[in-house]
C-alpha cells in the first residue's frame with residue numbers, strides 16, 4: 001500500500017474516534033463471552049466469526065497507530081500496520097457482520113461491534129475497496145435527491161397506476177386521492193421503498209384510518225449506512241428531512257425497513273416533526289380504535305428486525321398488532337432481545353447473489369429457531385429481513401410463509 | 417410502439433428493494449458496450465431509480481415504453 | 496543485591512505509582528476530550544434510571560452470570576478478592592478504624608483470599624489456552640495474567656506462611672514501617688531487609704510494580720471504562 005493512501009486511511013480512522021468509539025476500542029478484555037452470541041459464529045464455529053475477533057481486526061490497526069503500547073511494543077497487542085492484507089481482513093470482518101448487536105447483549109461491558117465495524121467500512125471506502133454495488137446504490141439515492149424534479153413525473157405516473165389496486169382493497173370517499181403526494185400541511189409524510197408492496201398495504205391502512213398523509217418522493221432505505229459512509233448517510237437522510245420540512249408535516253413515518261427506521265429516528269436531529277415506524281403507527285391506530293380488524297386464521301410468529309427491536313426499542317407494538325389480528329401467535333424467542341438476527345443486515349441482502357452462500361450458511365441458527373417456533377407464517381417488519389427470511393425458507397426447506405406485518409394488517413381490515 | 421433491438425431482457429417486476437437496481441447493474445455488464453438491455457418493471461420507485469441509476473453509472477436510457485401496467489426501459493451500455 | 500532490592504522497593508514503587516496515576520488520568524482525560532457522538536447507542540428495552548442499571552451491569556456482571564455461570568463465579572471471586580486485598584494493603588499502611596466494624600486481623604481472609612485468586616487466575620489462564628478464547632487472546636492477555644499470578648503468588652505466600660505455618664520472620668509492623676516510610680516520603684527498607692521473607696517481598700513488589708506500570712497502557716483500564724460503556728448501553 002502506498003504511504004499516501006496509508007496516511008489518508010489513518011486520518012479517516014481518526015475521524016471515527018469519538019468518545020464512545022474509544023471506549024469500544026480500549027475496553028475489551030477478550031473474555032470471549034460474546035462468541036456464541038453471533039449467529040455467524042453459532043452457525044459456523046470459526047474463530048474469525050467471533051465478534052471480538054472481528055473487532056480485533058480493527059483494534060490491531062488502532063493499536064498500531066493510536067496507542068503507546070502498540071507503537072512501542074506492537075507484539076503484545078498484536079498491533080498491525082495497514083497493508084493490503086489488512087484491508088482484506090477488514091473486508092471479511094465487516095461484511096460478515098450484520099450489525100445486529102446481539103453480541104452487545106452478552107458483553108459484560110457492552111462493547112458495540114457494529115460501531116467498530118463502521119471503522120472497517122469507512123477504511124474500505126477510503127481505499128476504494130468497499131462493495132461497489134452498495135456505493136452505487138448510495139450514489140443513486142443521492143443523485144435522486146439532487147435532481148428530484150427530473151424524476152418526479154415518472155414517479156407520479158407509477159403511483160397513479162397503483163391507485164386502482166389501493167381502492168380495490170379499501171374504498172375512499174369521492175374526491176379523496178388514494179395515494180396523495182405533495183400535500184402541504186399533511187399530518188404525516190410516509191416514506192416507502194421502491195416496491196409496490198411497501199406502498200399499497202400502507203396506503204390501504206392509512207385510508208382506512210382516515211389519516212391525513214402524503215407519500216414521499218424518496219425511498220426510505222439508506223445505503224449510505226450500509227456501506228458505512230457517514231457523509232452519504234446524512235445526505236440521503238437529508239432529502240427526507242427537507243421534504244418533511246417543506247410540507248410542514250407533524251410526523252415522518254418510515255416504512256418497514258430496519259435501517260431506514262433506525263437512521264431516521266437516531267440521526268434526524270431535533271426537528272419540528274417526530275419520526276415513527278409504520279409498525280408504531282399501526283399499533284396506535286388499533287389502540288385508538290381508528291381501524292377495525294378481524295382475526296386471521298393460522299399460526300404466526302414474529303421475527304424482530306434487529307434495527308427496529310434490539311436497536312430501536314419497538315418490541316411491544318408488533319405484538320399488540322398481532323395479538324389483535326391473528327388467532328394463534330407464538331413467540332420465536334422467549335425474550336425478544338435475544339432473537340437471532342436473520343443474517344441479512346449490514347448490506348448483505350443488498351449485495352444480492354454475491355452474499356447468498358454466506359447468508360445461508362450463517363443463518364442456520366435462525367432457520368432452526370423458525371422451525372422450532374412451529375408457526376406456519378413468519379411475520380416481520382423489515383424489507384431486508386423479509387428477503388433474507390424468504391431465502392432461508394427456500395434454502396432450508398422450512399415450508400413457511402413469510403409476510404410483512406403491514407400487509408397482514410391490511411388483510412385483517414374490516415369495514416367499520 | 418416500435419420494436420427495439422436488445423441484447424438481453426431482465427424481468428424486474430415485484431422485486432424487493434434494492435434488487436431492481438442491483439440486477440440492472442449486473443445485467444448491463446453482461447452485454448457489450450453499445451448494446452441494449454431491456455428491463456421490465458412495475459414498481460413506482462423503479463421509475464425514478466432507473467433514470468437516477470443511469471445518470472450515476474453513466475449509461476443511457478434510450479427509450480421508455482409503457483404498456484399494460486408495466487414500464488419497459490431500454491438501456492444502452494455506454495461504458 | 497542490596498542495591499537491587501532498594502531499587503525495586505523504593506524508586507521503582509514511586510515511578511510505578513506515578514505512571515499509574517498520571518497514565519490513568521491521561522487516558523480518562525483523552526476520553527473526555529474526544530467528541531461525544533449524539534447518536535443513541537443503547538440496547539433496548541432501556542430501563543430507568545439508566546445510571547443505576549449501568550452500575551449494576553458493571554459491578555454485578557449479570558450478562559456473564561446468564562451466559563457463563565462458572566466464569567461469573569471466578570470473576571466474582573477474583574474481583575472481590577482484589578477488593579479485599581486492596582483493603583488489606585491499605586490497612587497495612589495504617590489502621591482504618593471504620594473498617595473494624597467487623598473486627599478482623601489485617602488481611603481478613605487469613606490467606607484464603609490469595610488462594611482463591613490464585614485458583615481463579617489459573618482458571619482464566621486455562622480458558623485462554625482452549626478454543627475459541629485461544630484465538631481471541633493476544634500476548635498482552637497472557638502477560639497480564641502471568642503478572643497477576645506471580646504478584647498474587649508471592650504476596651499470598653507471605654500471608655500463608657504467617658497464617659498457616661507460623662513462619663513470621665517479618666511482622667505486620669515491619670511491613671507497616673516500610674510502607675509508611677514510602678507514604679511519608681522518608682523511604683526506609685530497614686524493617687524488611689535481611690529477613691527470611693525479604694526475597695518474597697521484593698519479588699512481590701517487583702511484579703506489582705509492573706502491573707501498576709502496565710495498567711494505563713492495557714485493557715486493565717476496563718476497571719474504569721466499564722462504567723462509561725455500560726452507561727451507553729443502558730441509554
Ligand code: SF4
Nearest residue numbers: 028031032034052107
Ligand atoms: S464479551 Fe465484550 S469484553 Fe468479552 S471478548 Fe466480547 S467484546 Fe470483548
Ligand code: SF4
Nearest residue numbers: 038097098100101103
Ligand atoms: S453485531 Fe451481530 S453480526 Fe456483528 S459480530 Fe455482533 S452478533 Fe455478530
